[in-house]
Amino acid sequence: MREIVVEPFNLDKYRRLIEENRKRLEKAYDFEEADRVPIIIDVGGPYYAKIFGYTLAEYYNNLGVMLEVQIKGIKWRLRWLKDDLAHIGVQLDIGSIAEGIVFNCDIVMPDERNPWQSPWIVPRIKRLEDIDELEVPDPYSHKGIKEYYRRLERFRKLVKDNYGNLPVGGRLQIHPPVSAAGSLMGPRRLYTWIYKYPNEMHKLFRKLEETFIALQEFYYDITGAEPGSLGLPDDHAGYLSRKLYEKFALPYNLRLYELFGKRYRALHMDSHMDHITDILVNVYRLNFADVGVENDIRIISRDLKGKIVFKGNANWRVLLSNSYEKIEMEIEKCIYYAAPGGGYIFDNGGETYTGVPPEKLKYEVEYAKKVGKYPIRKENFKHLDRILKY
Template structure:
């Protein structure tokens, strides 16, 4: 029988909320916050479930999520404050909205088969109305079914729902070969602007539909833009940032969050000084010393760990944890995290020990010494003419 009682963790959640609030004010709480992003794919692997089955069997989908929540609160013990379930469909939102073929390979997440081949497809791309789009409507029906299922089972859990795509660059790379997108950005910027304008319209339509459906007005918005790592800061400012800023200005009046898997070091000054992000997940491939240098006192950020550091035993991860806290934690404004998400196969025992060790050594004031074998890192190259 599935069960999860959030009241059991109320005191812990309250303490974590307070810790995070202090850190977000760029002050030092009792210890560095720890945020480990674990989701359905990780839990599926953890519990011996085929990831493909998790995404295709909605009853199994719910079971894995509830078991995963229980494991996270009872075994992992990080500073997560949120809990809830959804109809987790995987990274296929653009595929649903733009009617792409979806593939469900064995033991991994589903993938979108890109449908745009060239300029003619971009010209002909239509932006449908969510109110009568079969795929969008199916997603919202699944949300209602999941809500009824959770209520019938007596689970005291909020149910999350809705459908939203990535911001324009990453959305484009979901429905078109990313190499073609990057090539057109260099050779045919006007064509890319046309595509990005359409994708921005799609984002607005989906967000406005979702707000109307739930009777809310979004003023806190988070974007996931992994593909931004692979363009220069100059190109980012010219071709990508205007569209992301349009989203932030429309839906991010209270807060602006960004996840970018990295390496995004070359954009940090732009994020902090031009886009005025309030928080970001620096991803697993950006360097924490660069994040601290450019985001300190301006953008609350999380990261410092990469999944590759956590596939083996705890002793292999120990120096990485120490270094991340030593650099990121002083002065607040930081949470120790695996940049991005925790991939299937990360050693759960190592993960649990990392959280416990971070609690032990991450108390303020930070007193971790630099290791003798630790190498430094040069600042990222930035546009010398940049005013950021």
């Protein structure tokens, strides 16, 4: 087993930079223009593990490695990538397996034989009878839920012992119903059964809604945290037509927002949301939207500007190409349409995955800073004539 090194980290050294980043982001949240477009690149623990020489098996299975990797990642962003990171903290990272824990699915984890296997849930709903057999768990007695929070406490202690009062995040929560169902049954079965068995799918979604509520209330009870802020990650729902979205996603999500999002509401959809923008504005009344690469930034900007702060949409796939021109065009497209007037934060749509070369990511940040200076000026764009032809 590799020896774990306590990575030195002096937060005071970066406080001035962090404060500058925070003020730039605050301007965006107030729909105002700062000195330039703020940039927050969504890179996480698996990406850091790759660039610092650890496997996913080491990262997910060893809390010491997880902490070391995340601390190194914070320093890497502040000192080398130089995006506008403003929140400094670490989190217990389990990957996207919450449904597997909560509903006792088989879970495939990276190990010595498959060190780069991402954590993965083996779908358990294969028959209609499986929906009837699925039980809403009691978080107070559920073995997997209790073990998650025991592990979170061990991680908190590790952070406390080495970094004092550095914030630690961690909460076991499933996705909202449509996406949670996608994890439990696989996307093909999800979309097929919505057409073939709508009543049975509503039965499943009601159970998933009950589970979400039970987990959220359990978290508030054991931590003393106050409800009022809710973000929903709902990739699967974005592939529903508007009609199906209104029937199968909206009612459940809206109830969750009304229960737990009185002050602040956010939505992440690494899929489509450009066909439901009026729902985001007028029904959900979102404060923040994380926009995936598949959306038309012109529609998103037209419909959300001045109403919802939004982030993302740049296609991370261009970072895998050998063309810096493609990278520049993707950046210019997002900034030209979304940045004027504030309310936009530049980022890649979805997550920046482990295969993206760090040097391409750095170029992306540097070019976005150059093009994104306020006020936005057409003469700063090298490829505007081509962008306007799309």
